[in-house]
Amino acid sequence: MRGLVWFRKDLRTLDNTALIQAIRDVSDSQHDNQGLMALFVVTPEQWNQHNLSPMQADLIGRRLVSLSEELKTLNIDLHVETVDSFNECPSLLTQLCARFNIEHVFANAEYEYNEVMRDEATQKALSARQVEFSLLADKCIFTPGTLLNKEGSYFKVFTPFKKTWLQRFCIEQSLVHKPKTLERNALFDENMLVSLDLSYPVVDSSKWHSDTKSVIAELRRFAIERASDYQQDRDFPAIDGTSQLSPYLALGMLSVRQCVARLLNGRHPEQLDIGEQTWLSELIWREFYQHLIYFEPKLCKGRAFVPWSDNLRWQGENAHLGKWQRGETGYPIVDAAMKQLNETGWMHNRLRMVVASFLTKDLLLDWHDGEAYFMNRLVDGDFAANNGGWQWSASTGCDAQPYFRIFNPISQGQKFDADGSFVKRWLPELKDVPTKYVHCPWLWTDFASLDYPQPIVDHKQQREKALQMYKDAKGNGS
Template sequence: MRGLIWFRRDLRTLDNTALIEAIRAVSDSQNNEQGLLALFIVTPAQWKEHCLSPMQADLIRQRLLTLTTELKALNISLAVETVDSFRDCPSLITELCQRFDIERVFANAEYELNETSRDALVEEALAEHDIPFTLCSDKCVFMPGSLLNKQGSYFKVFTPFKKTWLQNFSVEQSVVYKPNLLDFNALYDPEFEYNGILDYPTVDSVQWHDNTKDVITELRRFAIERAPDYQQDRDFPALDGTSQLSPYLAIGMLSVRQCIARLLNGRHPEQLNEGEQTWLSELIWREFYQHLIYFEPKLCKGRAFVPWSENICWQGENAHLEKWQKGETGYPIVDAAMKQLNQTGWMHNRLRMVVASFLTKDLLLDWHDGEAYFMSKLVDGDFAANNGGWQWSASTGCDAQPYFRIFNPIAQGQRFDPDGSFVKQWLPELQTVPTKYVHSPWLWADFPSLDYPDPIVEHKQQREQALQMYKDAKASGS
């Protein structure tokens, strides 16, 4: 049998369910015409529509080069093809199947609306040629639909979802599987030789790994050195307290099972300490948002989860959106976070909540603007997690922060960056500001001498306006 393994956001050979299933099916076939071809499809127009960041595009580009080498070690060749958008995938895949006499296609399921629509069209096109299309459950420990509440519906609140997740979890579900080496020649065509060029803007992702060995080393180091203290360190951006593994999860260089297996290291979840359990919760949050977009496709259409929040009349100014994007709001913790995002493609998780709250509840700007900007910059951009985080912060989402809880950007800075180390790292113009004033430098007597802007809004005033804005929207009903 000849098979095709279609890679998407699962760019790894280790613990890749579809790859393992494809190898097993081809190896078990009885005919002599055995072979397996790997495929990755670049879709520039679709990527642009989805606001794929140039830095994530570059990480994908680099990863495809190393993935090519890893697959060759398994006697599998990787074809990297470019079409405009998802709608062009069915014809491309059927053409490849005909060229290489492919009898079966394998891929790991994705849950976003455009992706599920694409896969349905591919399945339909392949069926016309009697070619089965096998979608494997890989992205989550529990596939969407396998965890339901007592009413038989999906969970709309995280805590009971997590409780059910833990009740159903067994250590066997975190077993990491390695693919077997194929003992036949790879399907290959010289025109598929990948040169590392993408027809899409890229920004250098050199600070992030593209090699599996390096990523696994980072995972092991985090699990041993930082996970035990994760609960107490994760909220302080000046500390190296988070995993920074999200870029690798986002493009599938790592599976969630690999993360959980390394964290558990043979233990059961209840045997983890508080810090380790907190990181496990973050992985379960990631899964919660994947389940949510599966059951609520409206989220992929730009709709809010909470119906009444569609009535919010955003009152902010477009000029303020640009100031927020550039990190020129006059609020140091917000500006430092945005500088970190713009320069590295990554932002500390606590600060993602702070800047999102500031955009929606201080600047009174639509969360969609922030969601899109994050995706256009984040090296770890993941639609479900990004959408879930923004709707949580904007109080429009599932299990969201209540609208009357509004982060004070000064207090957040004082609490989580008490000596201003993080702020001064990203805003060197504030190096001379005393600690007492570092999160409200306009109160310092020498502030006029600094090359730093005045606050573009007054938090207390904006807070009252935000509360009224949300109250009016809620009163208008769904």
């Protein structure tokens, strides 16, 4: 048998369900001309439509080079092809299958709407040419549809989802699987992929690893050295208290199974300490959002989860969006967070909530604008997690915070960056401001000497406007 394994956002050889199944099936065929090739499809137009960030694109390119080297050790070649969008994928796959006499295509299922439509069209095109197409469950520990409530429906609240997840989780199951080397491969020619042109804007991502060995080392280091302190440290942006593994999860350079297996290290979830349990909970949140987009494709089409929130009439000024994006709002914790995002492609999770609340409930601007900007900048951009986070903050999403919960950007800074060390790292113009005023510098007597803007809105006034805006929308939608 000749097979093709189609890589998407699952850029790893270790614990890759489609790859492992493909190697097994090809090896079992015992055919003299058996072979397996790997494929990645670059889709610049689709990436642009999905707001793929240039930094994430660069990481994809670097990762493909490393992935090619890792596949070589399994006697498999990686082919990289380019088409404009998902619409051309069925035609490309059928052409490749005809050219290389491929009988079976393997891929891991994705749950975003456009990706589902792409795979359905590919299935139809390959079936018409008698090529089998297998979509494997890989992205989640519990595949969407296998974790349901007592009524047989999907969970719309996180806490019971998590409770059921933990009840169903079996420590005895083998979480992580390694691929075997393909002993005979007629499609292997040892051509090394050295570099490639993605036909897409890129921004340097060298701060982030592209090889598996380094990524696994980061996971191990976090699990051993910092996971136990995660619960107490995770909300403080000046502390290196989070895993910063999200870029690798977003591109599938790490699987959630690898993370859970490393965290547990042979233990049951109940045996974890509070910090470890908190990080496990965050991994389960990622899975919760994957299940949501599977059951609610409207989320991939720009719709809010809560129907009445589609009635929100955003009242903010367009000029304020640019100031928020550039970190020029006059609220230091917001501005420092946006500077961090713009420079590094990553933002601390506590600050993601703060800046999202500020955009929607202080500036009264549409959460879609923030969602798109994040995807355009984040090296860890993941549609389900990003959409879920924004809708949670904007109180339009599933199990979101109540609309009347509005973060105060001053008190958030004072609580989670008390000495202003994070703010001063990203806003050096505030380095001489006394700690007492670092989160409200306009109250400092020497504020006029600073090269820093006045607040563009008054938080107390905007809070009242936001409450009325949400009340009006809810009233019109009930």
